[in-house]
Amino acid sequence: xxxxxIEWEGGVDGxxxxxxxxxxxxxxxxxxxxxxxxxxQAIRQLNVRGAPAIGCAAxxxxxxxxxxxxxxxxxxxxxxxxxYLATSRPTAVNLFWALDRMKRAxxxxxxxxxxxxxxxxxxxxxxxxxxxxxxxxRIGAHGATLIHDGATALTHCNxxxxxxxxxxxxxxxFFAAKEQGKTISVYADETRPLLQGSRLTAWExxxxxxxxxIICDSMAxxxxxxxxxxxxxxxxxxxxxxxxxxxxxGTYGLAVLARHHGIPFYxxxxxxxxxxxxxxxxxxxxxxxxxxxxxxxxxxxxxxxxVNTYNPAFDVTPAELIAAIITERGIIRPVNAANVAVxxx
Numbered sequence: 306x307x308x309x310x311i312e313w314e315g316g317v318d319g320x321x322x323x324x325x326x327x328x329x330x331x332x333x334x335x336x337x338x339x340x341x342x343x344x345x346q347a348i349r350q351l352n353v354r355g356a357p358a359i360g361c362a363a364x365x366x367x368x369x370x371x372x373x374x375x376x377x378x379x380x381x382x383x384x385x386x387x388x389y390l391a392t393s394r395p396t397a398v399n400l401f402w403a404l405d406r407m408k409r410a411x412x413x414x415x416x417x418x419x420x421x422x423x424x425x426x427x428x429x430x431x432x433x434x435x436x437x438x439x440x441x442x443r444i445g446a447h448g449a450t451l452i453h454d455g456a457t458a459l460t461h462c463n464x465x466x467x468x469x470x471x472x473x474x475x476x477x478x479f480f481a482a483k484e485q486g487k488t489i490s491v492y493a494d495e496t497r498p499l500l501q502g503s504r505l506t507a508w509e510x511x512x513x514x515x516x517x518x519i520i521c522d523s524m525a526x527x528x529x530x531x532x533x534x535x536x537x538x539x540x541x542x543x544x545x546x547x548x549x550x551x552x553x554x555g556t557y558g559l560a561v562l563a564r565h566h567g568i569p570f571y572x573x574x575x576x577x578x579x580x581x582x583x584x585x586x587x588x589x590x591x592x593x594x595x596x597x598x599x600x601x602x603x604x605x606x607x608x609x610x611x612v613n614t615y616n617p618a619f620d621v622t623p624a625e626l627i628a629a630i631i632t633e634r635g636i637i638r639p640v641n642a643a644n645v646a647v648x649x650x
Contacts, residue, residue, distance in 0.1 A: 308335070310467050311353055311361050313431060317423045318372055321365045325352045326467055330508040341370040341386050348393040348400075351499065355468020356542040356578055357437050360399030363390050364430035367407040371426065376419045383411055395590040396551055396619050398543040398580045403433055434470045440575040440633035441472035448478025448538065448573055448631040454487040456535040459525065461494045462553035463505035464540025464573065474540045474573040476506065478631065479515055490516040492534065496553060497522050498598045498616070522555050529566040537563045538631075541574040548624030548640035549586025550574070554617055560626040569628040576632055579649050584642075586621035594618045 311323040314337075321338040327350065328334050336352060338344045344366035347353050353362045370386025371379060387404040394400060410429040411422060452458065458479065465476035472480060482489050491510055496502035503519045510517040520528055528534060537559055541550040550556075550572045563570040583589060596614030600607060608614075629638035630645075637648050 310358055310470065311365070312434070313365055313368070313427070317368070317420075317427050321362070321369065323347065323353050323362070324467065326354055326505060327352055329467075329504055338366070338369065341366055341389060344369060345390060345393045348390075354501070355463065356397035356399040356540070357441075357469040357474070357575060358467070359394065359397050360403035360577060361430075361434050361437060361470050363393075363400050364403040364407055364433045366390050367404065368423070368427050368430050371423060374419065374423075379419060379422065383408065394592055396542050396592045397578075399575075399577050402577045406433065437470035437575065437577075438472065440577075441466075441469050441474060441477050442481075443633035444474050444573050444575065444631055445472060445477030445481030447633075447636055448475075448571070449481035449485055449487070451536065451569070451571060451629070451631070451636070452478060452482040452487060452489060453535070455489070456482075456487070457490045457492065457533060459492045459494070459528070459534045459537045459559070460506060461502060461522075461537075461539050461556050461559055462496045463501040463509070465506060465509040467505050467509060468540065473509070474575065474631075475538045476509060478538050478571075478573055479510065480513055483513065483515055490518070492518050492520055492525075492528060494522045494525060494555065494559075495519055496555065498602050500602075501553070525559055526562050529562055529568060534563075534566075534568055537568060537570045539570075539572055541572050541578050541630075542619060543583075543589050544572070544574060544579045544630065544645075545583040545586045545589060546579075546581045546645055547585045547642040548627060548630060548637065548645050549589070549621050550624075550627060550630070551586060551589045551591070551619045551621045554620050557620040557622045557626075560622045564626050570622075570626060571629050571631055572622070572627050573631040576634060576649060579645070581646075581649060586623065589619075589621055591620070592618040 374382040465473035
């Protein structure tokens with residue numbers, strides 16, 4: 306990434322600086338969040354997106370929420386802040402994981418002074434970001450072992466540096482393979498309705514000099530049938546205990562197509578994306594977004610005014626369709642509850 310996707314600027318009384326992903330690839334712009342409300346809006350409006358990046362934003366947003374707390378109001382402010390940020394988006398478990406971690410950090414040092422508590426929470430948020438960067442690098446190293454020299458991969462949505470603190474999850478596998486000297490090429494689904502594949506993934510891969518070809522989502526079956534794809538690698542927003550994985554809408558269809566055409570389908574995600582409290586993917590909450598993202602995307606009407614819409618932002622791919630899950634701890638293969646439990650400890 307030219308600059309970090311999200312970072313903290315200043316001391317405890319500082320602010321969040323992040324890349325506005327809604328403007329890419331036409332305009333590269335950084336925006337600032339100086340209060341909790343602006344962080345909530347940035348997450349909800351997809352200025353910052355991708356499960357790990359959302360978690361990072363939530364952690365830093367927690368710091369903003371207690372900046373002006375007094376000793377008497379600190380606990381109430383912390384609860385109000387984390388409860389509020391938790392309502393921004395429902396599917397990405399990293400959001401709730403990061404908020405829980407921030408609350409635990411405060412509880413562990415509850416007897417410290419107010420100034421110390423604020424410093425502790427800022428340090429915890431920064432640690433979450435640094436750990437995410439390291440996890441992404443390890444995911445890339447593990448994932449690159451599944452990519453042979455000359456391979457062509459297909460990916461969906463955006464699971465690169467823009468979706469994380471650095472390097473990405475699915476795209477990390479491609480970046481690492483290239484760094485190892487392998488020649489690779491990538492087909493990127495445009496990813497309707499918000500075009501994260503064509504706007505963001507293609508931009509990131511081109512920045513790194515990786516050969517990338519954009520296709521419409523509906524072209525994936527034909528591209529596979531023509532023998533152009535060797536493997537599929539996608540990210541995830543929540544993975545259940547049995548390996549069922551929620552990712553951007555359209556991912557499930559790709560997994561079905563890949564199985565039909567004998568193409569390995571891989572999911573790349575950090576351990577923070579696993580939700581072991583859910584036995585399977587049927588309990589993963591699926592966010593439904595406004596219909597105007599379909600009918601009037603990017604300000605241009607493409608459907609009749611008043612038409613009904615259904616706009617789920619995610620779908621769930623069953624574990625049996627996933628050849629392997631690539632994590633920072635190693636590769637889970639075959640994907641089942643027993644192997645997930647072993648890898649996740």
